[in-house]
Amino acid sequence: MEKHLTDRIVLSYREGEWVEKNDQIALEKPFTIRVNRTEFATLVCTPDHLEDMVTGFLASEGVIRSYADIEEMLFNEGQGIVNVKANVQIPLTSETYTKRVIGSCCGKSRHFYLQSDSRTARTITKAPQLTAQECLGNMMALQSQSTTFKTTGGVHNAAIFLNGELLASRTDIGRHNALDKLYGYVLRQHLKPSDLSVAFSGRISSEVVIKLSKMGIGVLLSKSAPTELAIQLAEDLNITTVGFIRNGGFNVYTKPERIKR
Structure with a gap:
């Protein structure tokens, strides 16, 4: 069995009282x-x-x-x-x-x-179109798989989707590692990146956009915010970025033509 967690006795303070309790910690x-x-x-x-x-x-x-x-x-x-x-x-x-x-x-x-x-990043020429409900549903599916985050609060989660179906989700303490695990899955399963989209738990940084470009995937969904440099890179690399997916809504920052209205 693959192991994400370890147990540890911690000293916890709550509402004026100290107690020892068992806590689950993300492995590194x-x-x-x-x-x-x-x-x-x-x-x-x-x-x-x-x-x-x-x-x-x-x-x-x-x-x-x-x-x-x-x-x-x-x-x-x-x-x-x-x-x-x-x-x-x-x-x-x-x-x-x-x-x-x-x-x-x-x-x-x-x-x-x-x-x-400079050698591995590439401009995306083809990517799927998603409905608003698919954006919301894919994020919900990612969060339902994020059991280690719910237990520890100390990891990033990413998932890959094909036509609204969750194909694989990966967890890691490092956001880049979580995406690399998805990239490895795509390569090992011989999937077409142009058919896929990614949902991600972290903020949309420039490094995350570059990673999606390297993967050849043109749609990135996140529950968090983008940076300005990430938006500029996404425009240059032709990647659709959708952020703040929460409470039934979201913002489309780049390449909105891939989100059906």
Whole structure:
């Protein structure tokens, strides 16, 4: 069974009283990815759906182009190491890549990966159209799957949809990791990104928009707000962004033609 949580006795203060109680805490673990025996990156993540995450991360970084490029993936969970044998298109020893540690904290975890963005980010040419009810329903479906968030309050959630059907949901302490897990799922299931939309629990940042661009998905739904840079990038990359999906309403920030009226 995949494990997101661990139990811990905590001291809790409520209405003037101190009590000890059992609390459930989100797990966090570092995994070092080695590609063809070269250390590539260390990800701090929720330790589940690791094959999806590694696949999506390597594709997002431009190391692989498809799941078929991965010949073997071996996990040593005790040591926190993933050994990947892959048909790599770009030498890992080039100046494009350097050994780096990518943390789970929001806002500062990926500021050093912009060199690979120029190769892997793409303008979206085709994406589905959604009704207003589909936008609301997809967000409700995501939230109904977010059991770890409801228990801990310490994770991000993302889900992928096809024609209003939830195909997969992924959870992680890092918002980028949650999206990489979805990307890995898309690649491993050989899905067409142009048919898909994503619902996401976090704010719409520029990094999240770039991630959707790398995935080839053109519709992003969020319960939170976008940043100005995210809106600019979404316009440039032809991505529809829908935010503040809550209480029966939402805002469409970019490419509104994909939301049926």
